Amino acid sequence: xxxxxxxxxxxxxxxxKYLQSKGKKLPxxxxxxxxxxFINSIKLMNGVELIQINREFFPYCQNLDSDSLSxxxxxxxxxxxxKYQNRFFYKTITKDNEKNKIIKSADLFVFSTYxxxxxxxxxxxxNKNAKSILILPDLPNLVIxxxxxxxxxxxxxxxxxxxxxxxxxxxxxxxxxxxxxYMNKYIKNSLTIEGVVKDIDINKQSRDGYKNSIIxxxxxxxxxxxxxxxxxxxxxxLSNEYKLIICGKGECEKEVIDYxxxxxxxxxxxxxxxxxxxxxxxxxxxxxxxxxxxxEYAKYSFHSKIIEYLxxxxxxxxxxxxxxxxxxxxxxxxxxxxxxxxxxxLTNALKQYTSMNKKENIDFGNRAKEFIINRISEKAxxxxxxxxxxxx
Numbered sequence: 261x262x263x264x265x266x267x268x269x270x271x272x273x274x275x276x277k278y279l280q281s282k283g284k285k286l287p288x289x290x291x292x293x294x295x296x297x298f299i300n301s302i303k304l305m306n307g308v309e310l311i312q313i314n315r316e317f318f319p320y321c322q323n324l325d326s327d328s329l330s331x332x333x334x335x336x337x338x339x340x341x342x343k344y345q346n347r348f349f350y351k352t353i354t355k356d357n358e359k360n361k362i363i364k365s366a367d368l369f370v371f372s373t374y375x376x377x378x379x380x381x382x383x384x385x386x387n388k389n390a391k392s393i394l395i396l397p398d399l400p401n402l403v404i405x406x407x408x409x410x411x412x413x414x415x416x417x418x419x420x421x422x423x424x425x426x427x428x429x430x431x432x433x434x435x436x437x438x439x440x441x442y443m444n445k446y447i448k449n450s451l452t453i454e455g456v457v458k459d460i461d462i463n464k465q466s467r468d469g470y471k472n473s474i475i476x477x478x479x480x481x482x483x484x485x486x487x488x489x490x491x492x493x494x495x496x497x498l499s500n501e502y503k504l505i506i507c508g509k510g511e512c513e514k515e516v517i518d519y520x521x522x523x524x525x526x527x528x529x530x531x532x533x534x535x536x537x538x539x540x541x542x543x544x545x546x547x548x549x550x551x552x553x554x555x556e557y558a559k560y561s562f563h564s565k566i567i568e569y570l571x572x573x574x575x576x577x578x579x580x581x582x583x584x585x586x587x588x589x590x591x592x593x594x595x596x597x598x599x600x601x602x603x604x605x606l607t608n609a610l611k612q613y614t615s616m617n618k619k620e621n622i623d624f625g626n627r628a629k630e631f632i633i634n635r636i637s638e639k640a641x642x643x644x645x646x647x648x649x650x651x652x
Contacts, residue, residue, distance in 0.1 A: 261307055264366040264383075266376050267295050267314045290564045291397070293534070295372050297456025297638065298395055298433075302370070304642040311362060313353070350378040366390050368649065371429070374400050374418070380425040391652045393431040393645075394447065396439065402557045430652045433645075436583035438559040451648040454562040454585065456641045457571045457632055465542040465572045467622065473503045473544040474610075475574075477537050478565050480510030485550030485602055487512060490519050490526060492550075492606035498614060499525035502545065507532050541572035545621060546593075546614065549578030550606055554599045559583045567636065573629040575621055577613050587635070591628035 269292050303310050353359050363369075369383050369392040383392065401419040426446035433453050434440040440450040474493065480486050486506070493504045506516055507529040520528040532540075541547060547569045551558075559582035566584065569576045570591060577593045584592075593613045597605035616624070634640065 261305075261367045262309045262311065262365060263302055263368045263370060264362060265295075265299055265302065265310060265312050265370040265372070266379060267299065267312045267372065268292065268375075269295055269299075269312070269314055291373065293458070294397055294455060294564055295395075297458050298370070298372065298641070298645075300458060301456055301638045301641040301645060304638055305646050311366075313359060313362075350382070353379065354382065360386060363387055368393065370395060373397070374422045377418075377422040377425045380428040384428045391430045391649070392428070393433060393649075393652075394426070394429045395433045395453075396443070397435045398561060399439070399442070402560055431648060433648070435562045436560060437585070438583060439561075442560065449651060451644065453636065453641060453644060454583075455564055455567045455636060456638055457567050457636050459638050461538060461568070462571055462633060462637075465538050467542050467573045467625065469543040470618065470622070471503075471543055471545065472501060473505050474498070474546045474548060474614075475540055475544045476504070476506050476508075476548050476550070477541065477568075478508045478563075480506070480508050480512040480516055482512060483551070483555065484510075485552060485606070486510070487515060488602045488606055489548055489550040490516070492603050492610055493526070494523070495603070495607045496610040496614075498610060499523065502614065503527055505529065505540065505544070507537060507540065538568065538572065541569060541574055544574055547572065547574050547576045548606075548610075549576065550595075550602065551579065551581070552599045552602055553579040553581045555581075567632060570628045570632040573622075573625040575613070575616070575625045576628065577609055587631075591631045593624075 299310065299312065302308060353363075363383050363386050366383075366387060367390055369379075369390060371379065371392065372395040374396070380392070380394075383390070399419075400415055400422055423446055426443070429447050430449065432440065432443055432447040432450040434443060434450055435452070435454055437452050440452050443450065476486065476489055478484060490504065490506075493499070493502075498504075503525050505527045506520075509531050516528050520526045529540075549563070549566065549569070551563075561581075562583045563581075566576070566578075566588075569578075570588075575593055576591075577595065579595045579599060580589060580592065593609070595605050595609040597608075599605070
């Protein structure tokens with residue numbers, strides 16, 4: 261079976277270096293990591309020939325040299341990057357005879373974001389016998405990055421076009437059950453998969469260097485609870501025993517820097533490479549997810565950091581968001597209170613869970629790691645996707 265995967269993989273280090281040189285905002289790595297997990301899983305399926313048609317996901321990448329691009333396997337097809345809305349990427353495909361030959365010979369197409377909606381109908385037109393799957397981590401009408409009038413109009417048009425073209429997709433892999441239910445009127449056949457824990461990440465993470473540190477890694481935004489976490493850490497009186505370490509970028513970066521400058525128990529590392537993040541996670545005492553669970557979009561999302569956190573073997577303190585399956589309940593140290601008073605609830609949780617002794621801490625983390633590997637390892641997801649394809 262020939263599978264064509266329309267991907268958005270990029271080299272984190274190469275892209276970060278380029279954007280820093282141009283003074284641009286550093287991107288997140290969630291989409292790239294999310295896709296790589298599915299790509300690796302599909303490659304594990306017997307009798308599969310995988311070909312990637314790759315476009316870096318960010319608008320300022322078109323001048324990156326080949327050394328900056330990620331290469332999953334030797335059959336990757338790397339295309340130059342184009343602007344966010346994907347118009348030029350679509351033109352690149354339709355005017356390229358080599359790519360069209362590949363599309364015509366495929367048995368299965370895999371899309372992984374709503375940005376590639378222009379291709380849903382196009383590939384069916386060229387190859388009506390092939391099936392297609394959309395791996396969907398979010399929706400255009402439920403993502404609010406900017407508040408300008410122009411951006412709202414663009415987002416509205418993107419949403420209309422995306423939903424209209426979904427009728428050309430045969431199967432859906434949503435990130436949560438709620439997202440699958442939302443999309444049911446557009447794509448009936450679905451299989452929920454919250455993500456994939458990659459073998460290479462598991463191999464990098466070992467709790468050999470246990471340290472008395474509490475880690476937050478991710479976006480530095482008030483809506484993600486970063487300021488609540490810092491103030492709760494101080495209110496819980498943990499500074500004599502633990503160090504709060506924060507890494508990432510975002511709108512609250514200046515405030516985080518101010519806190520770290522005025523308190524030796526708070527350390528801000530800025531944006532660091534992902535391999536260093538993974539090492540940091542697995543060599544700490546606790547990881548924290550402080551985001552308010554009452555976010556109106558929470559049931560449609562599943563943060564990739566939940567997978568990274570649990571796979572590290574380090575206990576995770578956090579809320580059970582509506583998008584997290586119930587099976588995760590026993591493997592997260594849950595913050596009680598439902599998000600009515602984030603600061604108070606988080607303070608109480610930090611006081612409660614940091615009283616665990618080292619053995620209890622390590623045993624809890626190991627159970628959580630075993631759970632996440634058994635549930636969404638590359639091998640486990642390969643079997644799930646293989647079964648799902650048979651239903652299309």
